[in-house]
Amino acid sequence: MRVRKLTLAAMALAAGLSLTACQNDDGGSDQGAAPPAASTASSSNGGSGSAGSDQQGGTDSAGKSPNGTGGTGGTGGADEDGKSDRCRTDELEITAIDATVGGDTEGTVAVDLRNGGGRECSLAGYAGVDLKTNSGTLSAERTGESAPSVVLADGETVTFGITYPMNDSGGSGVRITGLVVTPPNETKSVTLDWPGAATLPVTDGSGTPVRVGPLGSAGQGG
Secondary structure (H helix, E strand, O other): OHHHHHHHHHHHHHHHHHHHHHHHHHHHHHHHHHHHHHHHHHHHHHHHHHHHHHHHHHHHHHHHHHHHHHHHHHHHHHHHHHOOEEOOHHHEEEEEEEOOOOOOOEEEEEEEEEEOOOOOEEEEOOOEEEEEEOOEEEEOEEOOOOOOEEEEOOOOEEEEEEEEEOOOOOOOOEEEEEEEEEOOOOOOOEEEOOOOOOEEOOOOOOOOOOEEOOOOOOOOOO
16 A cells, blocks of 8 residues: 555656646747747848948949049040040141232132041141242241131131232242141141242242231231
């Protein structure tokens, strides 16, 4: 009888311990499950907010820096490209015609510089003018008039004039064999046929010189 009571007591103690263990397991499971869920929610919300803010901030910063600096640079570049570069000799179509009017005491040749470079360009000052003669090269003197800058769109033309003394001496004079034109601020020249009178009077240097007018003049000394 004593043995049976001890057995029942042992079974009751075992049952109590088993119940306690089950309760502890359930509590541990609940405590373990809840924190990870809360942590995941916090990480997701906080991470999304921070990443979104940083990314947005990065976008704004990157957007403002290129647009601001790059945009200003672009504008500066456009302003610089907007300024017309000078016309190069190879871009100009240079022609010359006789522009002498009957009754004039001096002969006149008009020289056209046509922009054929496919872009806008500018010219300023005087062109260089040399006459080739059978006695050597004769350089034209400038008239000294104001020479404003001229901007030529593609296809536009500017004209300047050359005046020279007529050979009324009755002698053979100095024979002109060619006209050499050098555009302003260029070193490359173009040689043309001389369209004016065939000769110049022979002088001792005291006569009327060959003169060239500024760009925009059409002859008669400018």
